[in-house]
Amino acid sequence: MLRSMYSGVSGMRGFQTKLDVIGNNIANVNTVGFKAGRVMFKDILSQSMSGVTSPVEGTSGGVNAKQIGLGVSVASIDNVHTAGSAMTTNVPTDLRIDGDGFFAVKPSGDSDATYLTRAGNFTLDANRQLVNGDGMFVVSADGDAPITLDEGVTSFSISQNGSIVSIDQDGNQTDTGIQIGVAKVVNPSGLEKIGGNLYRVTPNANPEGELNLGAAQDAERGTGTIVAGQLEMSNVDLTSEFTEMIVAQRGFQANSRIITTSDSILEEVVNLKR
16 A cells, blocks of 8 residues: 555644644633643654665765655644733732733632632632632632631732732721732643643643642742733634644645545556456
8 A cells, every 4th residue: 555645644634633723722712811722743753765874985975764754643732821911801809810820729628639720710709708710719829728708808909919908998908818829830831721721730740740839929939920800811813823724724635635646546556457
């Protein structure tokens, strides 16, 4: 069988994966805190028809190897953790991280599982607990959850370092001593997506999969600052995505043409004896 046919099949599979990633990016163009993905390709091991011959001075020259490539495969599917644009909402519980940190949330107060997110669309529930859209508790800088405001607090604001400042009826401001936690991730691309705008820490994201939770606006940790009243939107660029879609579509069509041409050649071979 022709090698080109199998090379064309591998190319179609690769561009099919690329189209899947592009489709997911476009579908999440308005998802808060979403990070776009991208597909990187690599060539498959080449078949050597002949090896390398070293040159002999004054006698013979060197000869390069003759190799035939066997197609393409997906090298990696990366998450691009560039910052998304800011959307001003003026809601005091809407938070955006101006930097490289992540918010931490827990499914329940006594749960050992802690997830990370860039989506800061938080709210206060009936028990005055700070939760995300799925009811998960926002974790403080000390690792405590849930963050609960006292009943006497009629109004509050969140500073750039994550501290919650209460405002009473007379307009007096008092630091509640509660600080929203921000996690530092060494390799954000190593985080595992689990859906719901959440990430799970893996050993390739932080050493030994540790959480590394602390306060915002820390120059040593480099987690950035918290901006209240704003949300971070998706970092998907539609212009780039539609351009990559055209490239993937044409690449898929070109590889399908390789298979069609290879099939025509095999048909001629079969019809040699009539």
